[in-house]
Amino acid sequence: MERVAGWFYDGRRFREGTIGWEDDVIVEVRNGRARNPIATGLIIPGLWNAHTHLGDAVVTQELTGTLEELVAPPHGLKHRILARAKDDAVIAAMRRAMATMLRTGTTGFTDFREGGLKGLKLLYAAVAPMPLRGVALGRPMGLDYDAREVSAILQTSDGIAVSSYVDWPGDEIRKLAAHVRREKKIFAVHCSERIREDIDKVLALSPSFLVHMLQATDADLNRCADAGVPIVVCPRSNAFFGMTPDIPRMIRSGVELRLGTDNAMINVPSILREIEFAYRVARMHGGVPARDIFEMALHGRQVADRHTSGAIRVGEQADLVVFDLPGGLNGFASLMRASASDVSLVVSGGRMWPSRSTTTPRTARRRRT
Ligand SMILES: [Zn+2]
Numbered sequence: 156m157e158r159v160a161g162w163f164y165d166g167r168r169f170r171e172g173t174i175g176w177e178d179d180v181i182v183e184v185r186n187g188r189a190r191n192p193i194a195t196g197l198i199i200p201g202l203w204n205a206h207t208h209l210g211d212a213v214v215t216q217e218l219t220g221t222l223e224e225l226v227a228p229p230h231g232l233k234h235r236i237l238a239r240a241k242d243d244a245v246i247a248a249m250r251r252a253m254a255t256m257l258r259t260g261t262t263g264f265t266d267f268r269e270g271g272l273k274g275l276k277l278l279y280a281a282v283a284p285m286p287l288r289g290v291a292l293g294r295p296m297g298l299d300y301d302a303r304e305v306s307a308i309l310q311t312s313d314g315i316a317v318s319s320y321v322d323w324p325g326d327e328i329r330k331l332a333a334h335v336r337r338e339k340k341i342f343a344v345h346c347s348e349r350i351r352e353d354i355d356k357v358l359a360l361s362p363s364f365l366v367h368m369l370q371a372t373d374a375d376l377n378r379c380a381d382a383g384v385p386i387v388v389c390p391r392s393n394a395f396f397g398m399t400p401d402i403p404r405m406i407r408s409g410v411e412l413r414l415g416t417d418n419a420m421i422n423v424p425s426i427l428r429e430i431e432f433a434y435r436v437a438r439m440h441g442g443v444p445a446r447d448i449f450e451m452a453l454h455g456r457q458v459a460d461r462h463t464s465g466a467i468r469v470g471e472q473a474d475l476v477v478f479d480l481p482g483g484l485n486g487f488a489s490l491m492r493a494s495a496s497d498v499s500l501v502v503s504g505g506r507m508w509p510s511r512s513t514t515t516p517r518t519a520r521r522r523r524t
Contacts, residue, residue: 164198166467169197172184173186178505182472183486184468196477200502202262202453205264228318229297234269257384259423259428260501262287264289265458265459266292267343282305293316294316295315314340315335319352320360325356344366348366358382373404388405388415399439402433416428476498
């Protein structure tokens with residue numbers, strides 16, 4: 156069994172103790188510090204990036220222009236670049252983004268993957284060697300419903316995610332969403348980012364979650380809360396286009412919030428950076444406790460595992476992040492200021508990152524000489 160020790164998150168607060176895991180499961184949580192832990196510090200469950208477009212990482216140029224000019228399908232800059240990018244370049248860019256996620260304490264992500272079946276294939280190729288859980292949501296090539304295409308995408312993905320309700324003809328998106336529901340997979344959609352959309356029509360699609368909801372009214376947010384449909388907010392992405400989510404208002408509505416980094420060409424997919432920015436943006440609208448922002452960065456995991464407690468407990472997946480940061484009662488505040496250099500160990504599905512095996516060849520080389 157491997158063990159880490161320090162101040163760990165028990166679902167309500169930070170408490171001092173030792174966490175042990177075998178294979179990919181936490182098997183020991185106890186008070187008191189073990190004698191030889193492999194790392195010590197502030198320990199949290201692996202963070203979950205609830206909204207990415209990792210393929211965009213292939214776009215490296217400085218970005219200018221509006222939301223539509225950069226990301227809207229089918230002619231936005233990202234779609235033009237992705238259409239002509241070489242497969243190997245897209246895979247390498249996505250893998251680099253995944254390494255960034257791991258280094259910054261993220262052990263799982265939910266990706267909106269463009270490019271139909273082929274787009275999914277590239278994502279799987281990128282994630283294969285990485286100790287990361289990815290929820291892959293594919294997207295049809297066009298803005299119309301083709302039953303055969305949708306069946307094929309659903310066979311090789313966790314579901315389907317599309318740009319927005321208003322981009323699609325109403326009948327077509329209703330058929331698409333109904334098909335995804337029949338297959339019991341995830342259907343997700345961006346909503347009310349640039350303009351307010353009709354929330355009743357969007358919720359009638361039975362989405363698993365919505366992304367953005369910047370232009371939502373209080374009534375729209377209440378409708379989401381009543382329907383039990385979570386909202387993923389991506390404050391850095393919004394700020395890039397001159398907007399900010401009113402996180403305190405969203406929390407007051409009772410809707411469940413999750414945190415995502417959105418387009419990888421706009422924001423490096425570090426949830427730590429998103430946490431820091433979300434906390435600041437929330438203060439612009441009155442502020443929320445640090446713990447609320449932290450919870451937003453954990454709850455995205457429920458898309459993959461509905462019954463997860465979001466706490467470090469026996470029986471949970473061995474996804475742990477150890478920070479070299481002050482613990483105790485100030486653990487939540489410490490996390491609002493955390494950066495990649497504060498991460499001393501990431502355990503994802505029981506596998507360690509950086510991988511301990513990477514030191515072996517160097518040692519072996521040294522011995523030979
Ligand atoms: Zn997005």
